[in-house]
Amino acid sequence: MLMTASIDRSSFHPFYYQVYQILLQKIVGNEWRPGDLLPTEKELQEQFDVSRATVRQALDMLVDEGLIYRQRGRGTFVAEPVIEQGLSRIISFTEDMRQRGLEPGTRLLEVGISPATEDTASQLEVSVGEELAYIKRLRLADDKPMSLENSFLVNRFCPGILDRYDGSQSLRALLEREFSLRLVSARQTIRAIIATADLAKLLDIDSGAPLLYIRRITYDATKRPVELLKTYHRGDRYVLYNELRD
Amino acid sequence: MLMTASIDRSSFHPFYYQVYQILLQKIVGNEWRPGDLLPTEKELQEQFDVSRATVRQALDMLVDEGLIYRQRGRGTFVAEPVIEQGLSRIISFTEDMRQRGLEPGTRLLEVGISPATEDTASQLEVSVGEELAYIKRLRLADDKPMSLENSFLVNRFCPGILDRYDGSQSLRALLEREFSLRLVSARQTIRAIIATADLAKLLDIDSGAPLLYIRRITYDATKRPVELLKTYHRGDRYVLYNELRD
DNA sequence: TAGTGGTCTAGACCACAAA
DNA sequence: TTGTGGTCTAGACCACTAA
Numbered sequence: 001m002l003m004t005a006s007i008d009r010s011s012f013h014p015f016y017y018q019v020y021q022i023l024l025q026k027i028v029g030n031e032w033r034p035g036d037l038l039p040t041e042k043e044l045q046e047q048f049d050v051s052r053a054t055v056r057q058a059l060d061m062l063v064d065e066g067l068i069y070r071q072r073g074r075g076t077f078v079a080e081p082v083i084e085q086g087l088s089r090i091i092s093f094t095e096d097m098r099q100r101g102l103e104p105g106t107r108l109l110e111v112g113i114s115p116a117t118e119d120t121a122s123q124l125e126v127s128v129g130e131e132l133a134y135i136k137r138l139r140l141a142d143d144k145p146m147s148l149e150n151s152f153l154v155n156r157f158c159p160g161i162l163d164r165y166d167g168s169q170s171l172r173a174l175l176e177r178e179f180s181l182r183l184v185s186a187r188q189t190i191r192a193i194i195a196t197a198d199l200a201k202l203l204d205i206d207s208g209a210p211l212l213y214i215r216r217i218t219y220d221a222t223k224r225p226v227e228l229l230k231t232y233h234r235g236d237r238y239v240l241y242n243e244l245r246d
Numbered sequence: 247m248l249m250t251a252s253i254d255r256s257s258f259h260p261f262y263y264q265v266y267q268i269l270l271q272k273i274v275g276n277e278w279r280p281g282d283l284l285p286t287e288k289e290l291q292e293q294f295d296v297s298r299a300t301v302r303q304a305l306d307m308l309v310d311e312g313l314i315y316r317q318r319g320r321g322t323f324v325a326e327p328v329i330e331q332g333l334s335r336i337i338s339f340t341e342d343m344r345q346r347g348l349e350p351g352t353r354l355l356e357v358g359i360s361p362a363t364e365d366t367a368s369q370l371e372v373s374v375g376e377e378l379a380y381i382k383r384l385r386l387a388d389d390k391p392m393s394l395e396n397s398f399l400v401n402r403f404c405p406g407i408l409d410r411y412d413g414s415q416s417l418r419a420l421l422e423r424e425f426s427l428r429l430v431s432a433r434q435t436i437r438a439i440i441a442t443a444d445l446a447k448l449l450d451i452d453s454g455a456p457l458l459y460i461r462r463i464t465y466d467a468t469k470r471p472v473e474l475l476k477t478y479h480r481g482d483r484y485v486l487y488n489e490l491r492d
Numbered sequence: 493t494a495g496t497g498g499t500c501t502a503g504a505c506c507a508c509a510a511a
Numbered sequence: 512t513t514g515t516g517g518t519c520t521a522g523a524c525c526a527c528t529a530a
Contacts, residue, residue, distance in 0.1 A: 014498080014499060014500090015499080015500075016499080016500085035468075040514080040515065040516085041515080041516070042514090042515085050500080050501085051500060051501045051502065051503095052501090052502085052503095053299075053499090053500065053501075053502095054499080054500060054501085056516090056517095057499085057500095063428075064310070066430050066467065068467075069428060069466075069467035069468070070426065070515095070516060070517090071426055071508090071509085071515085071516075072426055072507070072508055072509080072515065072516045072517065073507075073508035073509035073510075073514080073515050073516065074508085074509060074510080074515065074516080075509095075514095075515060075516080076515090076516080077467075077468075079430070079467040079468070080467070080468060080469045185489065185490065186489065186490040187487070187488070187489050187490070188487070188488060188489075188490065189485050189486065189487050190436065190458070190485070190486040190487075190488075191458065191481060191484075191485050191486070192438035192439070192456035192457055192458040192459075192479070192481035192484075193438070193456050193481060194454075194455075194456050194481075208454065209440075210438035210439050210440050210456045210457070210481075211438055211456070212436070212437065212438040212458075213438075216490075233438070235437060235438035235439060235440075235456075238437075238438075239435050239436070239437050240435065240436040240437070241433070241434070241435050241436075242433075242434060242436075242488070243431065243432065243433050243434075244431065244432040244433075244434065244462075245430065245431050245432075260517080260518060260519090261518080261519075262518080262519090286495080286496065286497085287496080287497070288495090288496085296519080296520085297519060297520045297521065297522095298520090298521085298522095299518090299519070299520075299521095300518080300519060300520085302497090302498095303518085303519095316496090316497060316498090317496085317497075317527090317528085318496065318497045318498065318526065318527050318528075319495080319496050319497065319526075319527035319528035319529075320496065320497080320527085320528060320529080321495095321496060321497080321528095322496090322497075426508095426516090426517095493529100493530085494528100494529090494530085495527100495528085495529090495530105496526100496527080496528075496529100497525105497526090497527085497528100498524105498525075498526075498527095499523100499524085499525075499526100500522105500523080500524085500525095501521105501522085501523075501524105502520105502521100502522095503519105503520085503521095503522105504518100504519080504520075505517105505518085505519085505520105506516100506517075506518075506519100507515100507516090507517075507518100508514100508515080508516085508517095509513100509514090509515075509516105510512100510513085510514090510515095511512085511513085511514105
């Protein structure tokens with residue numbers, strides 16, 4: 001491109017920020033593609049008629065955002081786009097198993113209403129004793145036990161949900177369709193524990209076998225906690241996968 | 247404190263990095279506490295006998311890590327320790343422990359060069375037999391064993407790293423500073439396993455105790471796999487936390 | 493008004509990569 | 512050997528805060 005943007009010296013934006021914006025546009029606008037060599041710092045300095053320090057300050061921002069990287073003696077390059085999607089999405093057991101090429105199954109063990117204990121109440125930000133709907137399910141993969149899921153819902157947000165739940169459908173979809181509860185964010189803790197005799201029996205493993213214990217609180221769009229999910233995954237079968245970024 | 251550390255002008259570490267380290271120690275060592283006013287840039291400049299730009303480069307690192315913040319016209323302050331509830335950031339063991347309010351420690355067990363096995367080679371996308379630098383560290387929290395970390399680096403990308411690594415510093419920082427390797431993304435799998443006798447002994451737990459086993463591959467800006475990290479965390483002490491979104 | 497951090501300049505020397 | 516980015520200096524002027 002022959003036309004080159006230049007900076008506005010009377011703007012209230014700092015020079016380095018204007019340079020950053022111009023370079024950013026070239027990258028996100030795909031004019032410069034991953035792997036491309038950027039102009040040298042000297043060239044940019046001359047092009048924008050600013051000092052090298054100013055150019056470097058602009059480049060530092062792009063480095064911090066992971067959009068470019070520098071190699072001493074070689075130059076500055078456009079970075080490969082980082083996989084941003086699917087970093088940490090909330091996915092259901094069913095989706096999860098299908099992604100792994102396994103056939104998901106569910107056996108409904110128990111449902112009911114019970115008062116919140118001190119522990120569950122504090123997690124769900126409700127009063128102790130408030131009614132919670134609970135759903136206990138054994139999850140299967142290729143017809144063999146994989147995980148035990150224990151779900152606690154704030155009954156006030158989805159009254160009568162247990163009557164409409166038949167044990168096989170997606171709880172997420174039901175909450176959204178019938179109660180307009182969109183689950184948009186979640187926090188979870190992950191621990192390694194040892195199977196108790198009860199859990200071992202349900203999961204068809206030896207007691208003392210390792211389990212991945214995940215405790216997740218899910219929030220709706222207004223940041224209200226809606227569900228507390230306790231999951232026990234068989235250590236020998238279940239592998240949690242995720243992607244991280246700097 | 248009247249005694250003040252000064253920088254070593256013959257060190258191979260850059261001045262700004264030495265200043266950063268000294269200031270970092272004051273903060274994590276709790277000599278400077280949240281809310282405290284730092285010396286002004288001018289004072290630091292005089293204290294270390296470096297230019298203001300060098301002081302600012304050191305301060306920039308601390309700002310990036312969220313340890314300090316600046317207010318124009320007022321000064322620079324130690325930040326409140328915030329538990330970075332990021333979605334899925336790559337954080338070091340050291341950062342991780344600090345966020346949990348535990349004092350991180352490291353015991354270097356073993357370093358060396360060894361040829362890639364079929365398994366490690368495929369993970370790191372190198373040939374079987376290619377030289378890998380490995381670093382085995384026992385990680386401590388409040389002086390008690392927390393995790394065992396087994397790191398494998400493609401030696402070709404960071405030749406001589408083992409000579410420059412003293413066992414206590416940040417591997418990430420070292421890779422970036424000395425080899426211009428910025429670790430920007432990672433993929434990991436998480437499993438629950440049972441401690442073998444060897445692992446149990448190192449971690450000071452019973453054999454048969456549960457462990458969280460995390461296997462992470464870290465990539466640089468050009469998407470090259472750089473490090474394979476195998477980590478064994480004590481199930482009774484270590485809890486993995488993360489946030490999810492829809 | 494005095495002092496802070498924010499921005500900017502015009503140099504310099506270095507380590508490293510590639511030809 | 513040439514050119515790159517990495518580090519460092521010694522200034523300067525500005526916008527903002529607090530006294």
